[in-house]
Amino acid sequence: MSVPPASFPRGWFLIEWSDQLAPGQARPLRYFGRDLVLFRTEQGHARLADAHCPHLGAHLGHGGEVKGEQLQCPFHKWRFDSAGGGCAAIPFTQRSPRVGLTMWHVHEHEGMILAWYHDQGAPPSWDFPDYPHLGQAEWLPWEGVEWRIKSHVYEITENDVDCAHMPAVHDFCEDVPATEAVVDGALMHVTMLTEVTLSTFGMKGHILAPAQTTKVGLGMLLVSQTIEQHGRTIDFRTIGTFTPIDEDHVHIRARHTVKRMDIPGLAWFVMRNYCKTFKATVEQDIPIWENKVYRQRPPLSEADGPILRFRAWAQQFYPGGEALIDEDQQAEAG
Ligand code: FES
Ligand SMILES: [Fe+2]
Numbered sequence: 001m002s003v004p005p006a007s008f009p010r011g012w013f014l015i016e017w018s019d020q021l022a023p024g025q026a027r028p029l030r031y032f033g034r035d036l037v038l039f040r041t042e043q044g045h046a047r048l049a050d051a052h053c054p055h056l057g058a059h060l061g062h063g064g065e066v067k068g069e070q071l072q073c074p075f076h077k078w079r080f081d082s083a084g085g086g087c088a089a090i091p092f093t094q095r096s097p098r099v100g101l102t103m104w105h106v107h108e109h110e111g112m113i114l115a116w117y118h119d120q121g122a123p124p125s126w127d128f129p130d131y132p133h134l135g136q137a138e139w140l141p142w143e144g145v146e147w148r149i150k151s152h153v154y155e156i157t158e159n160d161v162d163c164a165h166m167p168a169v170h171d172f173c174e175d176v177p178a179t180e181a182v183v184d185g186a187l188m189h190v191t192m193l194t195e196v197t198l199s200t201f202g203m204k205g206h207i208l209a210p211a212q213t214t215k216v217g218l219g220m221l222l223v224s225q226t227i228e229q230h231g232r233t234i235d236f237r238t239i240g241t242f243t244p245i246d247e248d249h250v251h252i253r254a255r256h257t258v259k260r261m262d263i264p265g266l267a268w269f270v271m272r273n274y275c276k277t278f279k280a281t282v283e284q285d286i287p288i289w290e291n292k293v294y295r296q297r298p299p300l301s302e303a304d305g306p307i308l309r310f311r312a313w314a315q316q317f318y319p320g321g322e323a324l325i326d327e328d329q330q331a332e333a334g
Helices: 153-161 163-169 266-291 307-317 325-331
Strands: 011-017 026-031 034-040 046-050 063-065 070-072 077-079 087-089 107-110 112-117 143-150 178-184 187-197 204-216 222-231 233-248 249-258
Touching: 011 233, 011 249, 026 233, 046 107, 046 112, 063 077, 077 204, 112 233, 143 266, 153 187, 153 233, 153 249, 153 266, 153 307, 163 266, 178 307, 233 266, 249 266
Parallel strands: none
Antiparallel strands: 011 112, 026 034, 034 046, 063 070, 070 077, 077 087, 107 112, 143 249, 178 187, 187 204, 204 222, 222 233, 233 249
16 A cells, blocks of 8 residues: 555554553564563553564563563573663673663553654654543443554544545444544644434434544544433543554554443443444444555545645654645645
8 A cells, every 4th residue: 555655653652551461561562563572560660662682682572571670581581671771680690781672652641551653763752642530430441442454544543534434434424524623733633513323322313413533643533522312411432542563554442431321321321332333433444444545635525624634734743744745735724
């Protein structure tokens, strides 16, 4: 497939959900076309490093052991400091060579272990935004779903400003949604007003429902949607994440929750239907994402929505902000 200028955009990406990594665990991962080791120290710090030992190249995710705040290689038991990656100890010797693991910038926040990707290894240039804590007294436990597909994160994040595909591909709406996209640095706030078919949520009828999405770079969508129906407010939250596995594959993960309601079981009923609808919706998109090409200069129609505004915003995540669009289109995008 043809992709935008650089394979992987810069920014924050989900590496793992926090509850999937216990203290003392170390495991192999592959993202950004690189072999990685993810581990959690005994004090609870989540760490991510390039996988291969600087000594003789063993993979620290296959048999590496967490020892306090250090990670020990399975091959000759060299130990590495988890904060800076430096070699901290070598068995049977007093002196350690000045080598170390390449550590990634990791930020753990509200159940997400996030890593900063930059093709030149530069430190984070923007902070991951605060996500509100959704305590389980008020909200149902998160329900997750995931896919590994052949695509590029760019294609997936462009999808929800692509208004014309909504009624064409998806069952939940019958008309092109009114969509507004507001740029806020590395964030883009998208408000979408659409006629939602309530049968997809286990209810009857149609309703005009606003959905607020904040795009956090090209790796994540934070979605909040409120539906007023029969005197009740139904509140949904979704965290959708897209992490590049390699140049042609993306790991898509999502987590949903629904606010608890006065009738016991109603929130669970809505949640089950919402999860089913979300999964079906993404699976309607996947065959298109897996087989499409990237059009540098698409001939757009009025119905297409703020695709050019999105493309102008997205340039900041690529080296030198390489032109995803030409100057005319940029001017038009405003
Ligand atoms: S390869 Fe890691 S200690 Fe030798
Ligand atoms: Fe879609």
